[in-house]
Amino acid sequence: MTVENPVVLVDRDGTIIEDVPYLSGLSDVRFLPGVIDAIRELNRRKIPVAVVTNQSGVARGLFSESFVRETHEYMNKMLGQEGAAIDAFFYCPHLPEAILPEYRTVCLCRKPEPGLLLDAMKQFGARHESTIMVGDMVRDMIAAQKAGVKGFMIQGGNKDNRSEAGLTYIRVASFSEAVDRFLDTLSI
Template identity: 45%
Template structure:
C-alpha cells in the first residue's frame, strides 16, 4: 500500500500555464499566464501534487525536438522555484498521426484526449483520484480527465490563481489528503 495518498492537480501547459503562441518550445517564447506561478504555489501549499500534461505535436511535425521540450520544462521548473513553487512531474506526448517525423507519426494512448499521461502519473505517484482534477483549455483535456476518472475544469483565460483559488474553495472535505482508493 502506498503512503501519503494525495490529490493531484493536472495542468495543461500551453493555454493554462503559458500563453499558447503556437508550438512554444523556447524559453524566450514563454509568456506566463497571469497568476500561473502563484497558482502553482497555491496548489503546492494546499498539499496537491502538481503535474503538467501536454501534447507536443511540434516534435512529430519536426518543428523542435524532445530535447527542446525537456529543456523548456527544466527552465520552467527553475523559474517556478525562484518563486517557491514547483511542478512535481511533467508528461508530454510527442506523437501525432499526421506527423512528418516517422518515429513520432502515430496515434498513441498518451495524446489527449486519451488518458495515458494522466494514468501513467497516477501509477507512479500516490494519487487519490477522488481529490484530483485537471485544468485544461480544450475539450480534449477534459475528455482525458474523464477517461482517467478525475474531474476536469475548462480554463478560458484570466488570472489562473483566481481560477485555482475558486476551485480549491469548492473542493469537498478538509484538503487534498484522503484514504487511498480501494485496491483494483
C-alpha cells in the same frame, strides 16, 4: 470530509503559460497571471502538480524532445525564483500523421486520450475522486473524463472543433480560479 492524496493535473500551453503555437524558443515562455502564486500554494499544501501536454511539434519536426525537456526545466527555473515548482512533466510527442516516422503512431497518450493523466496519477498514487485536470481545450476535458477525474476548463482559451456533447466539466476564468475552487472542496 477530507480528500486524500489530492493531485492537480494541468495542461501547459494556454493554461499555465501563454499559448504560443508550437513554442520553439525559451524567450516565448511566459506564465499567465496568477499561475505562479497558485502553484506555490499547492506546493505549500504538499499537493503534487503535474503538467500533461501534447507536443506534436516534435512529431512535426518543428522542435526536438530535448527542447521540450529544456522548456520544462526552464519553467521550473523561473518558478524556482518565485519559490514554486512543478512536480512532474508528462508530454506526448506523437502524431498519427507525423513527418518523423519514429513519432508516427496512434498512441494512448495524446489528449483526448487519457494516457498522460493516468501516468501522472500512477506516479503520485492519486485517487480519481481527489484529482482534477485543468485545461483550455475540449480535448483536455475529454481526457479528464476518460481518466475519471474532474475537469476544469478555462474559458476564452483555445478552441477546437470537437463536440462537447456528453462532457461534464466546470468552467473557470483561470488556472488560479480552478485551484481556489479545488482547495475549497478539500476540507468541508
